[in-house]
Amino acid sequence: MIHHKSQEVWKEFPLSLEFEGLYKIEVSNLGNIRTYNSHYPDGNEVKGSVQNGYKCLRFTLFKKRSANDVAKIALIQDQIDALNKKIKGETTSEQILANLRQKRDELVLKRKKKNEHINKRRAIYLCLLFHKAVAQLFLDAPESSEERFVIHKDFDKTNNHVDNLAWATREMLTKRHNMHPKMVMRKFDKQFNDAKPVVPNAKLKEMEVLQIKLRLKKGQKLKQIAKHFGVSDMQIHRIKSGENWSHVKLLEEIREKNLDNKA
Template sequence: MTKEIWVEHPTDTEGTSFTKFEISNFGRLKIYNHLSPNGRITKGTLVRGVPSYIYKIYRSAPERDQQKLDEAVEKYQEARRMVAKFRYQPLKLAQYKKERDQLKEKKKKLTQKVAKKREHSVVLIIHRLVAEYFLEKPAEKDKIFVIHKDFDKKNNHVDNLAWASQDEISARHSQQPKLLLHKFKRQLYNIPQPPRNMKLSENDVLYIKKRLKKDDKIEKLAQRFGVAHSTIKNIRDGKTWKNVKLVEDLLDEREK
């Protein structure tokens, strides 16, 4: 059995508690921080079905924005002092309270603006890291993509990965097990081909129906596929794409 090998992956950790990341030829990611000084293996999350790890870094804010925020904080503190100073003088107190509240709101907005500019997301895509560290670089310059030999995107063992070109990926597309299974189901149940020139493909509709069963929001699905909300609603209500059915729906129909 191949021994698991770990290598450090240098990456940006500015403003975080992370000290380093390691990736193994078995497709596992290990993170080190103040809570896990000896390292902890993480499963991460799925990004478009691909195991990944997302974390945020915090860089210094742009000088001009930070200066504006510092000035707003200073003016707000001064307004608070004036409110305390004139607390027994109603007319002036009302004036400074109004000024204080306005400055407080301004400070809040500037704080949010600076925080947004400081925050950056870093995405570590597991299979890319495994390929870069453990697969020999291909001689062909167009082989810049990484494929999963068994079509299982969660199996990131180095033995299951390979560099590929766009043409090779396109050629493999029709051989995906889920596509072959759906083709078999269509033939088995005599399901007609969907109309041509549709914005959504059969695979898209199958995915949408699956996510709707899991109570995904219509707005989210519509945005993902670039279609109107009514398109997703019609799929949900069975007004369109009636012939494209999930395996569990087909089995239920057979039992009835």
């Protein structure tokens, strides 16, 4: 895990679209986001949700109402206001009063449904990925148009500090896939989880071979290792040279192989 002690700097994220009302987003170099709206005019830091492991800010903006939509709502509102005036002035008949209230309530419901329909048409549903927002505002521009992806250097998708981010091409993404710690561990575990033994009728098992390789790496003598596992010195030598059990690899060997493939 990378630890950072740099000072937090905030920048406004450009919302390149027209919408109604107050809404502003600020992003920091430490990977944080805060929003400003009518409920939080002084800003509110948000945690966001998660999309495929990446932190994401989901929000909805609304396009400006058309003149036609405004006129439709205003017409219904005028009818409601007129009925409210009649209700206020009616003092002679409870039946007339009940009828006026029923008509008023029906118009209120009509106004609500009309507003919902209009809002559905003008809604803009957005998802801002934290790491892409930080990269866009705080990293230098990518060197080529192919570098349109953003990677996490430490493979931690939640660590969106600017120092942990870099632009990448699709080819770089593919090469990094096999270097991911989860992929390395998957290859490492696969050595011991195969249904069929790679070396049939062998006296040793994969886990024992792994222990032998660890002892060899520490510099333990072949004779001492052979005695411990009840095999010949020659068998230990063949493991050391890679003549036998070459499919069993230490975690470091898998990492090195992936690095070689990347190069």
